[in-house]
Amino acid sequence: MTMSGDEHYDFIWKIVLVGDSGVGKTNLLSRFTRNEFNAESKSTIGVEFATRDIVIKGKMVRAQIWDTAGQERYRAITSVYYRGAVGALVLYDIAKPMSFQNLEKWLNELREHADPYACIMIVGNKSDLTHLRTIPQEEGRLLAEKNNFSFIETSALDATNVAEAFNNLLVDIYKIQVTGDESTIISSPNKSDSRFKLDSSVTPMEGGSEGCSC
Amino acid sequence: MGEVNNVKPFTENVLRSNVDGYGFERGQNFDHIVYDDFMSQYLSVLARRSARWREIVGRKSRIQRSAKVKRFCRKGIPSEHRSAVWMSVSGAEERMKKRPHLYRNLLNGQHDEHLIETINLDVHRTFPDNIYFTAADDPSGLRRPLYNVLLAVATNNDKTGYCQGMNFIAGMLLVVLRNEEKAFWLMDTLINVILPDFYSPDMIGARTEQEVFGEIVKWKCPEVYKHLMKLDVSWQLIGAKWFLCIYADVMPVETVLRIWDCLFFEGPKILLRVAVTLIMQTKDKILASRDFTEAVGFLQRIVSEKEIVNCHIFMKNCFTLPGSFPDRKIENWRKVCQRRIASDP
Numbered sequence: 001m002t003m004s005g006d007e008h009y010d011f012i013w014k015i016v017l018v019g020d021s022g023v024g025k026t027n028l029l030s031r032f033t034r035n036e037f038n039a040e041s042k043s044t045i046g047v048e049f050a051t052r053d054i055v056i057k058g059k060m061v062r063a064q065i066w067d068t069a070g071q072e073r074y075r076a077i078t079s080v081y082y083r084g085a086v087g088a089l090v091l092y093d094i095a096k097p098m099s100f101q102n103l104e105k106w107l108n109e110l111r112e113h114a115d116p117y118a119c120i121m122i123v124g125n126k127s128d129l130t131h132l133r134t135i136p137q138e139e140g141r142l143l144a145e146k147n148n149f150s151f152i153e154t155s156a157l158d159a160t161n162v163a164e165a166f167n168n169l170l171v172d173i174y175k176i177q178v179t180g181d182e183s184t185i186i187s188s189p190n191k192s193d194s195r196f197k198l199d200s201s202v203t204p205m206e207g208g209s210e211g212c213s214c
Numbered sequence: 215m216g217e218v219n220n221v222k223p224f225t226e227n228v229l230r231s232n233v234d235g236y237g238f239e240r241g242q243n244f245d246h247i248v249y250d251d252f253m254s255q256y257l258s259v260l261a262r263r264s265a266r267w268r269e270i271v272g273r274k275s276r277i278q279r280s281a282k283v284k285r286f287c288r289k290g291i292p293s294e295h296r297s298a299v300w301m302s303v304s305g306a307e308e309r310m311k312k313r314p315h316l317y318r319n320l321l322n323g324q325h326d327e328h329l330i331e332t333i334n335l336d337v338h339r340t341f342p343d344n345i346y347f348t349a350a351d352d353p354s355g356l357r358r359p360l361y362n363v364l365l366a367v368a369t370n371n372d373k374t375g376y377c378q379g380m381n382f383i384a385g386m387l388l389v390v391l392r393n394e395e396k397a398f399w400l401m402d403t404l405i406n407v408i409l410p411d412f413y414s415p416d417m418i419g420a421r422t423e424q425e426v427f428g429e430i431v432k433w434k435c436p437e438v439y440k441h442l443m444k445l446d447v448s449w450q451l452i453g454a455k456w457f458l459c460i461y462a463d464v465m466p467v468e469t470v471l472r473i474w475d476c477l478f479f480e481g482p483k484i485l486l487r488v489a490v491t492l493i494m495q496t497k498d499k500i501l502a503s504r505d506f507t508e509a510v511g512f513l514q515r516i517v518s519e520k521e522i523v524n525c526h527i528f529m530k531n532c533f534t535l536p537g538s539f540p541d542r543k544i545e546n547w548r549k550v551c552q553r554r555i556a557s558d559p
Binding site: 012021022038040041042043045046047048049051062064069070071073074076077080 | 332335336338339340341342348377378379381382415416417420421424448450451453454455456458459463506507510514
């Protein structure tokens with residue numbers, strides 16, 4: 001059974017996916033939330049989102065992951081996109097040099113619009129395309145280190161590192177949002193602090209919800 | 215180039231097939247019972263409309279815009295007349311006659327490499343659920359025509375260029391018209407005349423329409439407006455794809471075509487009517503959503519609600535349920551909303 005109603009969660013965290021058109025944002029999301037990959041997927045228009053519930057250090061967390069069109073002009077239409085995001089996966093395609101060059105543009109976009117405490121992870125996607133690779137793993141890692149971001153290579157197609165990417169990011173977010181420090185973990189986080197918490201007077205009811213619980 | 219081989223209009227399709235008359239595969243969740251029930255009624259509606267239209271279309275090559283034709287468009291254009299009527303009432307036919315060689319010239323001219331790459335990326339991601347768009351090398355397939363139309367549109371409108379979303383519109387036009395050049399001219403008319411600035415680099419037209427949508431919900435359905443505001447659900451989240459794809463790949467095909475029957479005659483107001491009707495018809499369910507996730511989840515599935523499948527009833531509702539939509543009021547909101555967007559980028 002899927003839980004329903006935001007009051008069930010200790011935390012609801014918004015995560016955004018960014019990166020050039022065609023780097024695989026939508027499939028990365030569907031692999032993580034539904035364990036699905038679609039080689040013939042549709043271009044994403046507007047904003048879509050899916051959720052997945054996970055338990056981190058005994059706390060029930062709902063990851064609310066947003067996905068949007070990669071074309072630059074869509075930034076204007078989705079100004080709400082970055083608002084309230086506590087984490088971002090910035091994707092490039094390991095076989096497309098342009099998508100790697102454009103990371104700087106996406107990082108600037110995040111610096112400008114996202115929460116300054118948002119956790120950022122650089123993701124080199126399509127790691128299954130070994131014979132077409134043009135960006136060595138080291139290059140991606142270096143860029144991430146230079147900026148103090150985390151880094152991972154994933155393949156939505158064969159599922160390599162997809163769960164790891166999201167889980168590592170969520171743990172990073174936990175450290176920032178809950179403990180405020182990497183070394184200390186507070187046993188009872190201050191719930192009222194979270195701007196994503198909804199009115200706790202809402203009564204729980206039976207019903208479906210997006211995504212899956214795990 | 216030009217005419218591609220014809221498919222049977224959907225009135226002749228085999229019910230219970232896994233592919234509809236336009237080549238779209240029906241998903242696992244396709245409700246044959248609900249659909250058959252609707253189709254058994256709708257076929258007689260189509261036959262009646264077809265007879266009425268023959269009186270108008272049969273007599274002359276060009277259909278004049280009149281109150282009668284407007285009324286007829288709202289009741290639906292039979293598939294055999296759709297191409298001719300869309301071309302006439304939108305003004306695309308006239309624009310095509312003025313520049314008969316433009317389409318071919320655009321395709322034969324020089325093209326930007328980056329543009330070609332961008333379009334190709336989306337051609338492969340347009341209607342993968344439609345049999346005409348799946349086979350890459352199928353000569354009767356629509357991938358090549360889709361590429362041509364998008365390239366011509368983007369080249370002819372170099373300030374606008376290619377904007378994602380156009381792929382679904384051009385794809386749907388090709389499915390219906392089966393003619394590249396006409397699809398190009400309808401697309402060009404949409405961008406320049408019917409939906410100006412929808413697809414421009416700042417997308418100001420589409421952004422304005424989304425805001426106006428919010429204002430109309432506030433006016434026609436204030437409790438839904440309040441509820442969605444409380445849950446922090448913005449209009450951009452709901453309406454972006456609805457407006458940018460003008461409901462293609464959003465609504466069931468028959469419904470999309472009925473919306474376009476009105477759009478090509480009347481202009482973009484129909485997009486707002488549809489959006490508000492969707493909200494009003496499902497008001498109770500929206501109000502029952504208790505958090506952001508539930509509300510957005512429902513709104514993203516709203517179009518597959520039972521009451522939307524019957525496009526004839528749905529279109530009727532679009533003109534009755536929301537009540538009056540005075541042009542002056544809408545125009546005024548467009549001005550106010552555009553100013554609001556400009557001051558808060």
